[in-house]
Amino acid sequence: MTDKDLEKDQEFEKMLKDKMEELSDSVDCFGKISERVFCEEDADYSDSEFVVTDLENVTGRRRFSPLIKIAAAGLAAVFAVSVIPRTAFFRNFMCNVSTTSNSTFATATASVLDNTTPDSGMEFHVYDVSLDEYISKDVMVTPLYSCPFEDIGRDNVRVRVFVRTYNDVAANQMYAVEYSGEYKQANFIAVADTGIEFTDEQLAEAYEGIEQIKDTAIEFDLYKNSDTMSFTHYSIFSSGDGIYPLSSSFIFYKSGDDMMYETFHDIIREGGYQPYDVSPSDVRWKKSVYSDGTSALPSSRGTEYKKVTDVVGEETLDQLDSFLTFSPYTNKEIVSEYTSVHYIEGQYFKFDVPVDYADLQTLTISLFGKSSMYFELSSQSDPKLPVNSDDESLVTEISRDEAAKTGGVYYVDFGNLYITEADDQAMKISEEVHRILEEEGISGAVSEKEDAEIQKHIQEELDKAVDAEKNEKKPRSQLRKLIRYISRMKKRFSRPRSRSASMMLTEKTL
Amino acid sequence: MKCSDSKECLEKLYLMFKGSVFAIAFGITSDYHLSEDCVTETFVRLAQVRKFSAKKGDGKGFILTIARNVALEFRRRYRRETESDPIIQSYGEAEKTVEDSIYINQLLKYLNDKQRQTVVLKCCAELTFREIAGIMKCPETTVKSRYKKAISILKEKAGE
Numbered sequence: 001m002t003d004k005d006l007e008k009d010q011e012f013e014k015m016l017k018d019k020m021e022e023l024s025d026s027v028d029c030f031g032k033i034s035e036r037v038f039c040e041e042d043a044d045y046s047d048s049e050f051v052v053t054d055l056e057n058v059t060g061r062r063r064f065s066p067l068i069k070i071a072a073a074g075l076a077a078v079f080a081v082s083v084i085p086r087t088a089f090f091r092n093f094m095c096n097v098s099t100t101s102n103s104t105f106a107t108a109t110a111s112v113l114d115n116t117t118p119d120s121g122m123e124f125h126v127y128d129v130s131l132d133e134y135i136s137k138d139v140m141v142t143p144l145y146s147c148p149f150e151d152i153g154r155d156n157v158r159v160r161v162f163v164r165t166y167n168d169v170a171a172n173q174m175y176a177v178e179y180s181g182e183y184k185q186a187n188f189i190a191v192a193d194t195g196i197e198f199t200d201e202q203l204a205e206a207y208e209g210i211e212q213i214k215d216t217a218i219e220f221d222l223y224k225n226s227d228t229m230s231f232t233h234y235s236i237f238s239s240g241d242g243i244y245p246l247s248s249s250f251i252f253y254k255s256g257d258d259m260m261y262e263t264f265h266d267i268i269r270e271g272g273y274q275p276y277d278v279s280p281s282d283v284r285w286k287k288s289v290y291s292d293g294t295s296a297l298p299s300s301r302g303t304e305y306k307k308v309t310d311v312v313g314e315e316t317l318d319q320l321d322s323f324l325t326f327s328p329y330t331n332k333e334i335v336s337e338y339t340s341v342h343y344i345e346g347q348y349f350k351f352d353v354p355v356d357y358a359d360l361q362t363l364t365i366s367l368f369g370k371s372s373m374y375f376e377l378s379s380q381s382d383p384k385l386p387v388n389s390d391d392e393s394l395v396t397e398i399s400r401d402e403a404a405k406t407g408g409v410y411y412v413d414f415g416n417l418y419i420t421e422a423d424d425q426a427m428k429i430s431e432e433v434h435r436i437l438e439e440e441g442i443s444g445a446v447s448e449k450e451d452a453e454i455q456k457h458i459q460e461e462l463d464k465a466v467d468a469e470k471n472e473k474k475p476r477s478q479l480r481k482l483i484r485y486i487s488r489m490k491k492r493f494s495r496p497r498s499r500s501a502s503m504m505l506t507e508k509t510l
Numbered sequence: 511m512k513c514s515d516s517k518e519c520l521e522k523l524y525l526m527f528k529g530s531v532f533a534i535a536f537g538i539t540s541d542y543h544l545s546e547d548c549v550t551e552t553f554v555r556l557a558q559v560r561k562f563s564a565k566k567g568d569g570k571g572f573i574l575t576i577a578r579n580v581a582l583e584f585r586r587r588y589r590r591e592t593e594s595d596p597i598i599q600s601y602g603e604a605e606k607t608v609e610d611s612i613y614i615n616q617l618l619k620y621l622n623d624k625q626r627q628t629v630v631l632k633c634c635a636e637l638t639f640r641e642i643a644g645i646m647k648c649p650e651t652t653v654k655s656r657y658k659k660a661i662s663i664l665k666e667k668a669g670e
Contacts, residue, residue: 121654
């Protein structure tokens with residue numbers, strides 16, 4: 001439910017309430033009430049069907065004589081003692097009575113089923129992936145949590161994951177069920193849960209911080225001299241010391257045959273927006289049990305992605321202009337049914353993509369050194385980058401104009417792309433702006449005055465470009481993109497952070 | 511508080527809860543005059559309580575439970591008389607009363623009985639889901655789910 005839906009609900013409720021109040025305002029029956037209640041003469045209660053002994057039975061329900069109840073209980077006891085034990089049903093039932101270990105599984109199963117039923121009032125994103133896929137590609141399924149089940153060496157085993165959501169934002173109240181064949185209780189092999197529960201009020205309060213963290217979180221997507229894929233997972237996160245809106249950025253790149261990745265987390269709590277270290281204990285499944293009560297937790301993580309702590313390398317920093325960056329799923333209507341981990345590939349890259357569509361919409365692909373592929377193309381054309389996915393409902397190609405229309409992030413190397421006269425002009429403006437930025441320095445020390453001067457100069461160049469003889473719109477739109485690009489870079493690097501990327505970039509540009 | 515001994519006391523309760531009691535009654539009976547009778551009956555029965563004990567639960571919930579049960583009882587008793595033309599039965603002296611009755615009935619007619627009661631208890635009697643669960647004798651999560659479903663139906667119909 002979005003904020004807009006919530007507002008509409010509240011308007012509706014108010015409207016109904018007001019109408020009912022208007023109607024009830026015309027009710028005036030206290031006279032009749034006091035006439036009946038305080039009449040000195042015989043009070044006529046015949047209409048109410050009450051007799052003296054029923055005066056306290058104000059709900060009007062008839063009560064049976066206690067003797068009848070006792071007799072009924074006695075008969076039931078006789079029946080239970082003499083008849084039931086002789087039936088086969090009872091014997092079978094006693095054979096299957098819960099032992100201590102089975103009750104753990106039964107309790108866990110009941111918890112999953114009760115909480116995930118549509119009547120529970122809670123909302124979930126539900127993923128259904130194969131067990132093998134979840135183990136090897138856990139980050140794409142539940143980015144913060146690994147698979148709670150070990151590999152049991154069986155075929156056709158799947159995992160259904162329930163992630164609690166609030167207004168489509170994930171929370172770390174999660175359940176997972178390992179099953180074989182059809183999804184039904186009889187086919188459950190193991191059940192897991194994170195042991196975290198949220199009230200609606202807690203989610204609502206934390207959700208208020210999500211928009212703020214979306215505005216302030218730095219989404220890392222543009223590092224390393226290689227093609228990268230990144231996405232940001234926003235969640236309402238319960239850790240040991242509180243419930244916070246959390247932003248988690250993941251960057252993936254290929255190194256040899258290995259897919260490496262790094263994560264960055266930020267939260268908002270007292271003191272404001274700050275980096276956060278998600279500890280292993282924060283993201284541990286509290287319970288994972290087989291039907292016999294034994295633990296189903298794996299002894300080690302089986303993911304194929306290798307987690308590293310230093311994606312950024314020094315050699316990246318002067319290569320920023322050589323990236324081709326695009327976000328293929330931003331503002332795109334995605335009809336994925338969360339049934340498996342998909343991939344996206346182009347001529348030069350292939351990446352797995354997250355299952356959850358909220359994560360997909362933040363996904364960015366950055367291709368290093370690929371902008372030159374457009375070198376011979378006129379800016380009049382709409383160069384397309386073919387992109388394929390094994391999910392037909394996902395994007396199949398990216399074009400510059402399409403990215404602009406959908407608001408997808410699309411940065412190009414202005415120096416190489418345009419060969420018309422207007423594009424030459426744009427290139428010169430680009431070089432001029434870069435020179436200004438280098439002189440002024442992109443660092444945490446940019447003062448308001450310096451910032452205003454830069455903006456003023458950019459605006460002057462923009463106004464000049466508007467007067468260009470040919471393709472007036474093209475230079476303007478390109479400059480606007482350039483200005484957005486610069487703003488983004490400034491925002492990214494003007495915040496004092498302890499991470500290596502910003503520090504090294506600052507050194508390079510000073 | 512002994513209502514039977516204090517007219518003033520009963521009047522206070524009446525003024526506090528008249529709106530909610532009427533809303534619950536109207537949500538069940540869909541009839542203005544019948545709902546008015548339910549209000550009368552509810553406070554008459556309340557006045558007959560010799561002693562309110564904490565075991566009966568909170569006072570507000572107690573009164574609204576009485577209201578609900580009275581309304582259900584009246585609806586059962588007078589069903590044949592109201593079935594023929596519920597809208598005509600809603601006629602009051604004032605046109606505004608008619609208009610409001612018809613409007614609310616038209617709005618709520620797409621809901622089943624339990625959804626109607628839930629919506630009325632939430633929106634008009636301004637109860638929490640927990641309180642509603644206590645009155646309707648069902649789990650809180652069921653109340654939430656019914657309410658959500660009811661509101662979505664009403665919004666969809668209102669938009670048509």
